[in-house]
Amino acid sequence: QQQVKQSPQSLIVQKGGISIINCAYENTAFDYFPWYQQFPGKGPALLIAIRPDVSEKKEGRFTISFNKSAKQFSLHIMDSQPGDSATYFCAAREEGGKLIFGQGTELSVKP
Amino acid sequence: GAGVSQSPSNKVTEKGKDVELRCDPISGHTALYWYRQSLGQGLEFLIYFQGNSAPDKSGLPSDRFSAERTGGSVSTLTIQRTQQEDSAVYLCASSLDHPGTAYGYTFGSGTRLTVV
Numbered sequence: 001q002q003q004v005k006q007s008p009q010s011l012i013v014q015k016g017g018i019s020i021i022n023c024a025y026e027n028t029a030f031d032y033f034p035w036y037q038q039f040p041g042k043g044p045a046l047l048i049a050i051r052p053d054v055s056e057k058k059e060g061r062f063t064i065s066f067n068k069s070a071k072q073f074s075l076h077i078m079d080s081q082p083g084d085s086a087t088y089f090c091a092a093r094e095e096g097g098k099l100i101f102g103q104g105t106e107l108s109v110k111p
Numbered sequence: 112g113a114g115v116s117q118s119p120s121n122k123v124t125e126k127g128k129d130v131e132l133r134c135d136p137i138s139g140h141t142a143l144y145w146y147r148q149s150l151g152q153g154l155e156f157l158i159y160f161q162g163n164s165a166p167d168k169s170g171l172p173s174d175r176f177s178a179e180r181t182g183g184s185v186s187t188l189t190i191q192r193t194q195q196e197d198s199a200v201y202l203c204a205s206s207l208d209h210p211g212t213a214y215g216y217t218f219g220s221g222t223r224l225t226v227v
Contacts, residue, residue, distance in 0.1 A: 006153075034215050043115070043202050043218030044154070089154065097142055097161060097206075099216060103153040 003027055004092050006102025013109050019077040021105045023090035026071065030092035034099070035064065035075050038087045047088070048075070080109045113137075115219035117203050123225045124193055132188040132222045136205030143186050144206075144216065145178060149199045157201075160186065193226045200224070 006023045013019045023033075034049035050057045050064040050073065057064045063076040077084055090102040116135040124130050136143050145157040156170035160180040171177070175193075180186040190197055200223050204216035 036218075041220070043204070043220050044216075045218065046215035049215055096159075096167065098144070098156060098159050098167060100156070101146075101154040 003100045004090060004102045006090050006105060008105060009103065010106040011108070013080045013107065015080065015082060015109055015111050017080050017109075019075075019080045019084065019107055019109070021075045021088055021090070021107070022072065023074065023092075023102050024070075024072045025092050027092070027094070028071070029095055030100075031095060032093040033064070033066065033073050034091050034093075035062075036089045036091065036101075038089065038104075044089055077107075080107075082109045082111050085109050115203055115205050115217050117201075117219035117222050119222060120220065121223045121225075123227060126195060126226055127192055129189065129191045130193055130224065132190075132201050132203075132224070134186045134188070134203030134205075134219060136184065136186070136203070137217055138184075140205035140207055140217075141183070142206045143180055144204045145186070145188050146202045146204065147199045148202055148221070154202065157188070190224075193224075195226045198224055198226045 004025050035047045036044035037047045038044040048059050048062045048064055050066050052068050055066055061078045066073045085108050088105045091099040093099050118133045141162045143160045146154040147157055148154050158178045159167040175191045178188045200221040202218050202221045204218045206216045
C-alpha cells in the first residue's frame, strides 16, 4: 500500500513557467511534510518543508500549499529555471520519525 | 564531518557474494536511516536507528539484509548472497530527528550496487 502518492511522474516546463507537483497521503498521523530535490548522482537534498497546522509556506521561488482536509499538498516552483531540472520527492513523516516518500517527479525545464 | 559519507560510491559484485556498505553520519546526529532507490523509482525505506532504541527493521526486504550501528555513529548495511534484484542505489541519511521537531534528513550520495 503506497502511503504517499505523487504526480505527475514527469513534467516538462518552459523557462519562466510554473512547475506544480502534487502529493496525497492517507495517514492523518503524519506530522511533517518535506520536499526533496535530487540531481543525478547525488543524494536527495531538503528543499522546503511544512507542518500540518500551516496552509502555505514560501521560500524564494518555492511554495508548499497544504490542504489538511483533502490530505493533499503540492510544490509550486515559480519562474522555473533550467537549473531546477531534477527529480523532486515529496515525503511525510510518521510519528516515530521515519519518512515515507512519494515515487518522485522528474522535472525538465526547457530554455 | 560536514556531511553524510558513504562508501564505496560504486560496487560491482557477483551474484551470490556478500557485500558491506558503510555510512558515516553527521557527528551528533542521533537518527540514521537506510533507503534503497531502484532505477527510476522512489525511495524505499529499509531500516532506521534512533539513539539507543531498538532499530526499526520493518523495511528490510529479506533476511539476507542486515544492518548495525556501532557506538551510535557509523552504520554498516550487509547484503548476503546478493541477487540481481538487489542492484540499486543504497542511500543513507542522518538527522537530529526527534518526534515533533521539524529537522530534515541529510542524505549521503549513495552507494551504487550492481550485481552481475
